[in-house]
Amino acid sequence: MPHTIEHAVPAAVEYCELRVAAGLSPMDEGAAADALPRSLFAVTVRDGGRLVGMGRLVGDGLHVQVVDIAVHPGHQGRGLGRQVMEHIMDFVHREIPECAVVSLLADIDWLYQKFGFDLPRRSVGMMLRRRPVPKQ
Template sequence: MEFEMLDNGLTVKDYQRLRASAGWSELPERQIETALRNSLFTTAVKYQEQVIGMGRLVGDGCYICYIQDLVILPEYQGKGIGKYILERLVSYVKGQGITDTNITLGLFAAIGKEGFYQKQGFHIRPSDNRGSGMEIILPVHS
């Protein structure tokens, strides 16, 4: 399978379509445009002119980064595309680091996808020395 990589060129339409394929909620176009523009890095995989997977990083780029989105269309899962995208994201983060320091790369795995990340060296939280990952969803009103 030959595919093309597209760095920092993910479109709102493709982002929304990939989110929908994962069963995630639809977001307003303006919110996606801003999120993509403010991302540290995005990468997408194109196959036969269709974006079939994406990865997106957020964070400060030198101490803390998060893989916010990693989605592969269901029919293309299990073919190594997710692993390739993850490796590309990790490589980007390492390239941004300051010499002789560490960068924490975090993520929230979708239910049932934890094993994929564990195979790539990620650890489940909580652990003996790390607390639980947590979140709050805040409504924004004008």
């Protein structure tokens, strides 16, 4: 059965499970339930009913960030990550003003370079760590 792609926010429990399955840092389910409905735009990919891919755009329209791009390891390498990004970038180019800052924090660069993302020229990306980094 082909994958189903929707413009929808995942449920908190499946969102948390997919983040961990894809190797991203764990999120608290209650915090996710509060935060996910505040997404500007979200994409889900399902295999049957099961969430196997996702991506979101968060922000206020002037500063927006691409987050939570993840494909389940059993479904990677089949073009799903690219399709999630295509839907997000269609929304960006259609709905977000050109003056907006569109950013992301990437674990990998190859997917995002395809959509025009580049290292900032004058800025340095920084983040505040408020919990210990788990041992690999």
